[in-house]
Structures are given as C-alpha cells and as structure tokens.
Amino acid sequence: MQTVLIVDPFSTGKLYAPLLNAQGVRCIAIISTRNLPDHFSSDLIEDNFQEVYYWEEALLMTLEHLPLTAVIAGCETAIYLTDYLTEILGIPGNTRITSDLRRNKFSMQQALKDHQLANIASTLLSSPSRIAEVVATLEDTGTYVVKPLNSAATEGVVFAQGKAEVETALNNAAWQQKNDLGETNLGFIVQPFVAGPEYVVDMVAFAGTYIVASVCKYTKVHKNGSKFVYESLDTLDPQSAELQPLIDYARQAAAALSIQVGPIHMEIIWAEAGPVMIEAGGRLHGGIAPQLFQQVYQPDLLSLAIDGYLGRQKPQADAVTQTRHGRIAFFCSDQSRPFVAPSPEALAQVRADPAYGGHRYFIRPGDTTPITVDLATCPGLFWLQHPSEQQLDISAAHLRNYLWR
Template sequence: MSYVVIVDPFSTGKLYAPLLNTLGLSCIAIISRPNLPAHFTQDLVPGHFTHVLDWSPEAAHFLDALGVQAVIAGCETAIHLTDRLAKQLGLRGNSPVTSGARRNKYIMQQALEQRGVTHIPTRLVTRPRQIAQALEAVADGRQYVVKPINSAASQGVVFATGREAVAQALGSAGWEQKNDLGETNLGFVLQPFISGPEYVVDMVAFSGQYHIASVCRYTKIRRNGSPVVYDSLDTLDPADEALAPLLAYARQAAAALDVAVGPLHMEIIWAKDGPVMIEAGARLHGGIAPQLFQQVYQPDLLSLAVDSYLGRPAPAGPGYSRQARHGRIGFFWTDRPGTFQGPGNERAAATVPGYGGHRYFVSPGSALPATLDFATCPGLFWLSHDDPDQLDRSAEQLRAFLWGH
C-alpha cells in the first residue's frame, strides 16, 4: 500500500485526499497543532484517511517506519511542518531553511530584495515600542498598508494616510491576538500602498520549473469606507501576450521564494513601473477556486499539484495551462450591520446560465457586519461560460436572486 501524508487537510487542502484515493493511494492526515480553529477542522473527512494523527515526534517515527510517497501542505498552517517533515522523511519538498519566505509577509519581501526581484519596501514592527522608530520612515500625505505578518486573506489589513493615521493603525493593531488561522499575530509589516490592478497567479513547481496553472484578476470596490471590498475574480488566458510580463515576473518571484515542489498562490499588483508581488502562499488557491479551475483550465491546478508532489514531470508544451472556458467568482457584500435572514431564491439561481454554485459564510439568524474585506464577506457564487459577456449578465442575476443587490 502506498501512502501520502497531507498536513492540515483543511480549506482547499481537503480536495487532495479524494483525488489521491482515486489514484489508488492511501492518505494519512497530520494535524499540525491542537488549537486549530473549528472552522478549519470541520473540513476534515475521516473516511478519506487511513489514519488521522496529531503531530508529535512519535507520529514522525510512525510515518518513517510505514513509508510514505509524499508530504503535502493542505493550507497555510501546514507550510513549516510540511517542509520539515518532507526533509525528515527524505522526500521531495521545499527547504525548511526558507519556509519563512513562503509564509511570513516580511521575510518574503526580503527574499525578493535579496534576489534583485522587484519588491515592496517593508518595515517590520514586532513590538508596540518599535512604532515610533517605524514612523520615522512615514511621509505625510502618502498612503500606507499595515497588516499582520502571518495572517491570511485580508484579515487585519488597514490602510492609512500620513504619520498620524499610521501611528493610530499600528497602535490599535491586534497585538498578540489570534487571527483567523488560530495563530497569534507575530507582528506587523508597514508598507507603502502600491496602486494598480491586482492579479492572482497560481503556479505549480516541478523541480524548480514553474507551470502557470491559472491567472485571475480581482475587481475590488470601495464600500463602507474600505477600498478592499471584493466584487469579483475573473479568470484570464495565460496565452494572452499582454500577460507575458506578469507571468515572467511571477516565475522570478517564485524562484526567489525557493519553491521547488507543489503549488504557489501569488498575489501581484501591476503598478505603473511593472508587476510587484504583494504576498504568496505555498498552497492551493483557497475557497472554491480550484473547483472552478477544473471547469476553466486544462490541465487544472489541483491535478497539477498532485502530479508535482508525486514526482511526475511537468506537462509538455508552453509552460501554462489552456483556458477552455471563462470563469468568475462573484462576492456578496452588506452595506450596514444587520441579521442574515436566510438563503435567497436558490431555485431561480440554479437556472442562470453558467451557474456553478454559491456559498454563504453566515447562517440564518446570525449577525452581519458591514462588509469591509474578505474576512467580513458574507458569501460568494461562481460561474463559467463560453461567452465572457454572459458572465456579467449572470452575475447581476445571481446577486439579485441570492443576496438582493
């Protein structure tokens, strides 16, 4: 029997085991730490695994004796342990020496700078007493971003203009608070705000060769005083020559982060001087994106990630997947606090051309804050269609049927 270990098989990491099972491989789940939040651990499907083990040195000895074929990072919380365990078991993986470059928002910018890749000048603030020194580099009238170095999505991100606002943002930040991953905030980065369209590039590494699995562009809107309310994420064609500089930059950045095996999810701003990485994570794109990509791209992100972890060669061809259809993820938002009354007209939504599904992040009767970022986004839907113009019409219908806007 051949085994594959999946560390923290949560979020989109839960998609690996069913696919691996169909390939005749048995999966073992390793839970990296005991205090992971319930909204993560509820993704675990015990029936997909022969063993579900809490991490311990004894677990490592058990795996070594059993013999495993690969170690996979299920989600953000798994990055460090996956790298260490793969090395300990003598398996292909990313170096544990550089794990921080694939998880810590300060270290990853330093890694780009050290390799001469375009980066964002970043100040690290790990103690409140360091705020005064950090403010010395802040220019009045310029906009900045303050965000936790080990959070996920846009949780804890604050935009501030000028020294006084930056001082307030740092002073009121969630020092030593738990983030959505159940991790304690280790500190904050202070960065100048970089403007421009935002893209997401998902790559899969095959011994340092990077196959582009998907390219998407975010549309964010200003609502409720926040500039980062999500409106949509649209898939793009990697073969589009206009995207060539973006993809070339993404590959350079991936090399700087020392990604040798598995997927890399990278967020990039295409600024006036060219692309620059905002942050990256050595795991699958989160949410429902991998399922949407299965309808849009050939080969798709999930199957490519499995091939990489299993030591299979990169696909022959141009180094990127083919776009077979157009896809979109649309997001709901709430303009004022209230209470979620329950699902909208789901029967009508199912008749909308290209409808793939929808998901609410809240349950009936629960409180709804005003939407400020992805952490406060109440739900989403997804679409795919041969006609890109149909996505606009269908998105408008779905928002009306499912959310009332």
C-alpha cells in the same frame, strides 16, 4: 501502493485526499497542532484517510517506516511542519531552511529584494516598543498598509492615510494575539500602498520548474467608505500575450522564494512600474477557486499539484489552456441588518441560470450582516462558468438580484 502525508488537510487542502484515493494513493493526515480553531478542524473528513495523527516528535518513529512519496501542505498552517517532515524523512520537497519565505510576509519581500526583483519596501515591528521610531520615518501624507506577519487573507490588514493613522493602526493591532489560523501574531509590517490592478497567479512547481495553472484578476469597487471592496475575481487565459510580463515576474518570484515542489498561490499588483508581489503561499488557492478551475482550465490546478507532489512528468510550460470563462462574484452588505436567505422560488431561478456554478454564505439566516469594507467582511459569494464571457456579465447581474437583496 504510494503513500502520502497531508498536513492539515483543511480549507482547499481537503480536496487532495478524494482524488488521491481514486488514483490508488494511500493518504495519512497529520494535524499540526491540537490548538487549531474549530472552523479549521471541522473540515477534517476522517474517512478519506487510512490514519489520522496529531503531530508530536515521537511520531517520526512511525513515519520513518512508511513508503512515503510526498508530504503535502493542506493550508497555511501546514507550511513549517510540511517542510520539516519533507526534509527529515528525505522526501523531495521544499527545505525548512527557506520556510519563512513562504509564510513570513517580511521575509518574502526581502527575498525579492535580494534577487533584485520588484518588491515592496517593508518595515518590520516585532513589538509595540518600535511604533514611535517607525512612525517618525513616515511621510505625513503617504498611504500605507499595516499587516500581520503571519495572518491569512485580509485579516488584520489596515490601510492608513498618513503617519497618524499608521500610529493608530499599530497601537490598536493584535500584538501577540491569536489570529484566525489559531497562530500567535509574530509581529507587523508597514508598507507603502502600491496602486494598480490586482492579479492572482497560481503555479505548480515541478522540481523548481513553474507551470502556470491559472491567472485571475480582481475587480474592486469604492463602497462603504472603503476603496478595497472586492466585487469579483475573473479567470484569464495564461497563454495571453499581454499577461506574459506578469507571468514572467511570477516565475522569477517563485524561484526567489525557493519553491521546489507543489502549488504556489501568488498575489500581485500590476503597478505603473510593472508587476510587484504582495505576498505568496506554498499551498492551493483558497475558497472555491480550485473547483471552479476544474471547469475552466485543462489541466487544472488541483490535478497539476498532485502530479507535482507525486513526481510525475511535468507538462510543457504552455500546457494549461482556458476552455471556459469563470468568475467568483462577492456579495456586498451596505448596512447592518438581519440576513434573510433566498426563498425556494428564488433558488429555483438561480439554479436555472446557464452560468450558475454554486453559491456560499459566510453567515447564517438571522445573523446581522457586517458592513462590507474588505474580503474579511464579505458575507458570501457565488461562482459562474460559461463559454461566453458576455454571459458571465448577464448571469452575475441576474443572480445578485436573487441571492443578495
């Protein structure tokens, strides 16, 4: 029987074990640290695993005697330990020498630069002592992004107009504080803001060959004083000719990050000069996207990731086809007010919609809704899938009226 280790099987990483178990693969969970936040550790479904271990070096004596096929990274917090175990245990995977390229936002931009690929010029600050020095090099009227080195999603990301706002953002930054992943912020980077539509390319590496599993495009709107309120994420056809420059760049960027095995989640801006990577991670797309992809693409991201980890034969480069249209739509709160959940009658109308896939709130009834200015302040979402792209537009407008008032 094949046996795999899944490090930090949280977020979408919890989707691996049920599918692997159904294929007769024995799963063992490794929790990277006891200091993970509750909203992560509560994701653990112990019944999916033969054993659940908390990481300590002495555990290697146990793991070395197991017939292991793969070490799988469940989420962002798993990257370093996954690469370490892969190398120490002699299992095909990604080397720990290059772990930073898949986790550290400064290192990944440097890797693109070293490979002469489009990149975003990034200035690194490991302590507040360099704030004045860095701010002095900026333009008075430039638009910049300040972001933590090792956070996830949009946590801690600040858009700043001019050097004065950059200075304020850095002075107010969470230096050496715990982030939403339970990790300590290792520093911050300052980057010029790159304008253009934002895409997500999800790939799976089969021994250094990259299969594009999905391509998505964000729609952003200007609301609540922010230009970065996300309205939706739409799935696109990876075989579309007009997307090939984006896909070609994504594959080259994945190679620059030395990803050999497993999924790659890459965020890219298609700027006027061409595609440029914002950041990437060596793990599955987060949220509900992998489940939506199962209904939209054949083969889908999750099944491809499992095949890649288990060393199965890689599919043809153009094997993935879009069989239906999919969309994730985000709720937006324009004011702070108590959240009231939809009535049973409203939910009945929602479930009767032909494109409805599901919905999720990030707040509970009675909670005060934050004013939405980015993904971090989004109060919830719903998802759709249907053969007709036009039906997605109709259903999205219909469902917003029932799910968010």
